[in-house]
Amino acid sequence: MAVATLGLLATIVLEILYKGSPDTIGFETWRPVVYAYVLWGVAIGVGQVLTRGEDGQRALFLLPALLFTIAMVIFPTLFGFYIALTDWNLSSFSGRRFNGLDNFWQMLGDPYYRNALFNMVLYVLAVAVEYVIAFGLALLLNAQIRARKFFRVVFLMPLMLSPVAVSWMIGKSLMEYRFGPAATLARHLGWENPAFFSDPIIARISIMILDAWTFIPFMMIMLLAGLQAMSREVLEAARVDGANAWQTFWQVTFPLMLPVSVTAVVLRIIFKLKLADIIITVTSGGPGGATDSVSSFIYREYRDRSNVGYGTMLAMAYLVIIVVFVTWLLKFANRFVRNVN
Amino acid sequence: MSVQTTEYVASEIRSPASFLASRVFIYGALAFWAFICLFPIYWTITTSFKTAVDVTQGHLIPFVDFQPDWKGWRSLGLSPDSIFQTSTVREEFLKRFMNSVITSVGASSLAIIIGSLAAYGLTRYRYHFAWFKNEDISFFFLSQLILPPVVLALPFLVLYREVGLLDTRIGLILLYTLMVLPIVIWIMRDQFNSIPVELEEAALVDGLSIWGAFFRIVMPIALPGMVAAFILAMVLCWNEYFFAALLTSTDAKTIPVMVASQTGSQGINWWSMAALATAAIAPLAVIGIALERYLIMGMTAGAVK
Numbered sequence: 001m002a003v004a005t006l007g008l009l010a011t012i013v014l015e016i017l018y019k020g021s022p023d024t025i026g027f028e029t030w031r032p033v034v035y036a037y038v039l040w041g042v043a044i045g046v047g048q049v050l051t052r053g054e055d056g057q058r059a060l061f062l063l064p065a066l067l068f069t070i071a072m073v074i075f076p077t078l079f080g081f082y083i084a085l086t087d088w089n090l091s092s093f094s095g096r097r098f099n100g101l102d103n104f105w106q107m108l109g110d111p112y113y114r115n116a117l118f119n120m121v122l123y124v125l126a127v128a129v130e131y132v133i134a135f136g137l138a139l140l141l142n143a144q145i146r147a148r149k150f151f152r153v154v155f156l157m158p159l160m161l162s163p164v165a166v167s168w169m170i171g172k173s174l175m176e177y178r179f180g181p182a183a184t185l186a187r188h189l190g191w192e193n194p195a196f197f198s199d200p201i202i203a204r205i206s207i208m209i210l211d212a213w214t215f216i217p218f219m220m221i222m223l224l225a226g227l228q229a230m231s232r233e234v235l236e237a238a239r240v241d242g243a244n245a246w247q248t249f250w251q252v253t254f255p256l257m258l259p260v261s262v263t264a265v266v267l268r269i270i271f272k273l274k275l276a277d278i279i280i281t282v283t284s285g286g287p288g289g290a291t292d293s294v295s296s297f298i299y300r301e302y303r304d305r306s307n308v309g310y311g312t313m314l315a316m317a318y319l320v321i322i323v324v325f326v327t328w329l330l331k332f333a334n335r336f337v338r339n340v341n
Numbered sequence: 342m343s344v345q346t347t348e349y350v351a352s353e354i355r356s357p358a359s360f361l362a363s364r365v366f367i368y369g370a371l372a373f374w375a376f377i378c379l380f381p382i383y384w385t386i387t388t389s390f391k392t393a394v395d396v397t398q399g400h401l402i403p404f405v406d407f408q409p410d411w412k413g414w415r416s417l418g419l420s421p422d423s424i425f426q427t428s429t430v431r432e433e434f435l436k437r438f439m440n441s442v443i444t445s446v447g448a449s450s451l452a453i454i455i456g457s458l459a460a461y462g463l464t465r466y467r468y469h470f471a472w473f474k475n476e477d478i479s480f481f482f483l484s485q486l487i488l489p490p491v492v493l494a495l496p497f498l499v500l501y502r503e504v505g506l507l508d509t510r511i512g513l514i515l516l517y518t519l520m521v522l523p524i525v526i527w528i529m530r531d532q533f534n535s536i537p538v539e540l541e542e543a544a545l546v547d548g549l550s551i552w553g554a555f556f557r558i559v560m561p562i563a564l565p566g567m568v569a570a571f572i573l574a575m576v577l578c579w580n581e582y583f584f585a586a587l588l589t590s591t592d593a594k595t596i597p598v599m600v601a602s603q604t605g606s607q608g609i610n611w612w613s614m615a616a617l618a619t620a621a622i623a624p625l626a627v628i629g630i631a632l633e634r635y636l637i638m639g640m641t642a643g644a645v646k
Binding site for chain 2: 058068073089143145155156159165166179299315319326
């Protein structure tokens with residue numbers, strides 16, 4: 001059976017070589033390679049069971065996910081690094097052309113990309129505000145209240161709704177300059193010109209609000225779970241010792257909640273780094289690219305200019321930045337939690 | 342619960358005024374945030390029944406401020422008087438809707454199957470793939486969560502074109518599976534860790550195979566966790582916009598793409614947009630209300646030790 005898997009591996013290589021060379025003429029698609037890969041995966045699974053018995057059966061639990069992820073991530077990422085080094089515009093007929101590091105130098109001098117990166121910093125910083133609000137809501141839900149389930153469902157609602165629909169509901173209609181209720185309210189409150197998306201700074205804040213509306217429930221639920229897992233005796237003890245509510249929170253609740261808080265904030269930041277759809281649908285980066293996140297900028301780079309090579313270079317640079325940042329963040333978070341406890 | 346309540350009141354009874362103030366504050370804050378959460382939804386639903394005049398004059402309450410009208414729904418072909426007539430918009434909408442259903446259910450199911458298997462393997466057995474150990478493999482899976490969609494989007498666009506999966510549901514399903522797999526593995530690992538190993542050991546002694554023990558003993562216990570993971574995956578796939586916008590054009594377009602493409606045009610048609618947005622959020626709103634318990638379970642998996 002091991003021979004069979006080897007044989008299939010060989011066929012894949014053959015297919016790649018065979019189809020790779022007459023790329024421009026001949027075969028329409030590479031789909032046979034996909035089938036071959038699936039078949040190969042199955043053969044490996046069967047082979048494992050037949051040759052290694054019980055150990056093979058154990059390996060079979062992990063194999064599908066592993067093969068799937070490797071095929072879907074490793075290969076496209078490597079391929080992406082290659083595309084990043086080409087000048088490839090899908091709408092032009094010249095096809096792709098290897099141009100080394102040209103895209104990279106172009107990226108370094110691109111003010112819009114730098115602006116998008118800067119925006120990501122701002123957007124990530126907004127997580128701090130979201131965290132405070134989410135913590136407040138979690139405390140409210142954890143208090144002795146009636147209709148707790150009702151409020152929990154209501155507070156959870158925004159997370160369920162599609163960001164695209166949300167961006168219409170809030171961004172495009174509630175905040176609409178002429179008739180939107182939010183704009184009307186702002187006029188009543190004395191803001192004479194409530195244009196939420198024309199001033200760069202206000203537009204950024206509006207985007208943050210839209211995104212926060214969707215994702216605050218996410219942090220809230222995690223923090224609520226943390227609050228509910230906290231033992232009541234500790235709080236009782238604090239009260240018996242004469243601490244008031246404010247002291248209890250800062251000296252007991254907050255330190256105990258720190259691990260959950262860190263998890264929630266880190267996850268939230270990871271999601272925040274992917275922010276794109278709200279910006280694409282509400283402002284499409286405007287005014288003048290002021291609200292662009294990296295993802296939405298690259299999206300438009302492709303949509304407007306079909307510039308696959310340059311777009312991929314931007315994406316790959318972003319990936320490197322993110323990996324470095326998140327690795328640092330996880331380390332920092334770990335050390336932070338350990339130091340406090 | 343009743344014990345706690347009485348105790349709480351007893352400890353606060355020394356100052357009824359401050360007790361009352363704190364109650365007012367708590368319920369005030371709750372009501373305020375409930376309003377923030379619900380108003381956009383309310384606004385969207387009511388706007389789908391408004392005519393142009395009602396929108397421009399900012400009418401808010403149906404029957405008091407304005408007379409509801411099926412205008413928005415008629416433009417989708419979903420109002421009572423147009424539901425039996427043929428409507429191209431309705432066909433388009435239903436097609437997108439089915440695309441969304443098929444891709445999100447398909448991707449969630451696939452992710453649950455391969456994700457739970459992997460999570461089970463990782464919690465129960467020690468693996469060595471070359472120099473990779475269990476922790477490394479787990480980290481490999483979970484690290485996919487960090488990967489921003491934009492990194493994969495363009496390579497996939499090119500690859501899918503070569504493979505002939507561009508603008509197909511299968512292509513989207515594969516990508517969405519990849520997207521939710523880390524979350525599924527995260528949740529299911531937590532689930533399987535909470536199931537005592539002794540159960541399977543007993544089953545193995547009784548003559549079941551490893552896979553038999555998994556299907557007959559472990560899976561029924563882990564079912565709530567699977568439902569939770571499935572629903573969370575469903576929500577994420579249903580709402581996904583980025584990949585769908587890039588990788589689909591005519592055949593496999595999903596609901597969010599349809600909604601977004603309407604907003605792109607100048608001079609938005611308020612009532613039909615509102616109807617469309619309502620239809621896009623309705624399924625998840627229902628799921629959210631009905632299965633809230635599972636959602637919370639999925640989101641808090643592994644957060645609290």
